[in-house]
Amino acid sequence: MDLKLHDMRARTVKIINFGSINIDHVYRVEHFVRPGETLSSEDYAVFSGGKGANQSIALARAKADVVHVGKIGKEGAWLKEKMQKEGIDTHLVKTVEAPTGHALIQVNSEGENAIIIHGGANETFESDDIKEALESAEAGDIVLLQNEINSVDKILKLAKEKGLKVVFNPAPMTDDVKDYPLELVDIFIINETEGEALSGERKPEQIISAMRKFYPKSAVVLTLGKKGVIYADDKEEIKVNALKVKAVDTTGAGDTFIGYFLAELSRGAKIEKCLEVAVKASSICVTRKGAADSIPRLDVDI
Numbered sequence: 001m002d003l004k005l006h007d008m009r010a011r012t013v014k015i016i017n018f019g020s021i022n023i024d025h026v027y028r029v030e031h032f033v034r035p036g037e038t039l040s041s042e043d044y045a046v047f048s049g050g051k052g053a054n055q056s057i058a059l060a061r062a063k064a065d066v067v068h069v070g071k072i073g074k075e076g077a078w079l080k081e082k083m084q085k086e087g088i089d090t091h092l093v094k095t096v097e098a099p100t101g102h103a104l105i106q107v108n109s110e111g112e113n114a115i116i117i118h119g120g121a122n123e124t125f126e127s128d129d130i131k132e133a134l135e136s137a138e139a140g141d142i143v144l145l146q147n148e149i150n151s152v153d154k155i156l157k158l159a160k161e162k163g164l165k166v167v168f169n170p171a172p173m174t175d176d177v178k179d180y181p182l183e184l185v186d187i188f189i190i191n192e193t194e195g196e197a198l199s200g201e202r203k204p205e206q207i208i209s210a211m212r213k214f215y216p217k218s219a220v221v222l223t224l225g226k227k228g229v230i231y232a233d234d235k236e237e238i239k240v241n242a243l244k245v246k247a248v249d250t251t252g253a254g255d256t257f258i259g260y261f262l263a264e265l266s267r268g269a270k271i272e273k274c275l276e277v278a279v280k281a282s283s284i285c286v287t288r289k290g291a292a293d294s295i296p297r298l299d300v301d302i
Contacts, residue, residue, distance in 0.1 A: 018070070019149065020070065020122040021053040026290065028041060055144060067133075068093055071096050092132065127151075131158065142164065147174060228240050238275060261278035277302065
């Protein structure tokens, strides 16, 4: 596998994130709403969100060079402004005639979340948008993808044609994912649920083994929540333990991990350091409320 993960070039590696931008409506509840139940929320708040936007904010707060490629409706202008203030290059965030993507998020007393997403503008990507976004990319740059936008398969193909490194976080996991050209992915970043869906296995060691078999040219980062994280490629396997913290809200923890992991990787850090810094950042994230607003800053918190 020719990822050159331990030998990134001296120039600044750019991370091009094709990702969702959402408005998050967050309801704090004692327990998740059950079928047929009407439940009063204990609190309500509005945050910027979307896995794509959250990961771009995490990348920016981790001091990476990040370009966000996304779509919003007119009512989402404040989201673009917020991303700009974070230092994210947003010149490829376009306003379209569709509602801004949004999410309804329940957070229970244990800090767990249950989420309903409406894609809206996030599902209006066209071939010209992809070509424009990749036009100035250089070999070695990283393309980051999640599964909250359309045209993921097209982005994968065009990114590899340009000689770019492709990192895929298949969240939310859907049946369509297995139809994507996943052999083009350089690094999968997955949790146990996504790992089971992709591999057909449940235990972490078996998920890793199956992913190595199915995608021998790809590296895998398997996040395990309180049990830490495992990295594996065709040469090595590295495990880093989680830090013990009291979770308040797990929303955004995975996005924080991805942002910090790739930021360190883009600076040429060794994999173990990338994992350790990402674990620390996500551990801080879960002690705070919200998604994007809970992401720590490298120069303040880490």
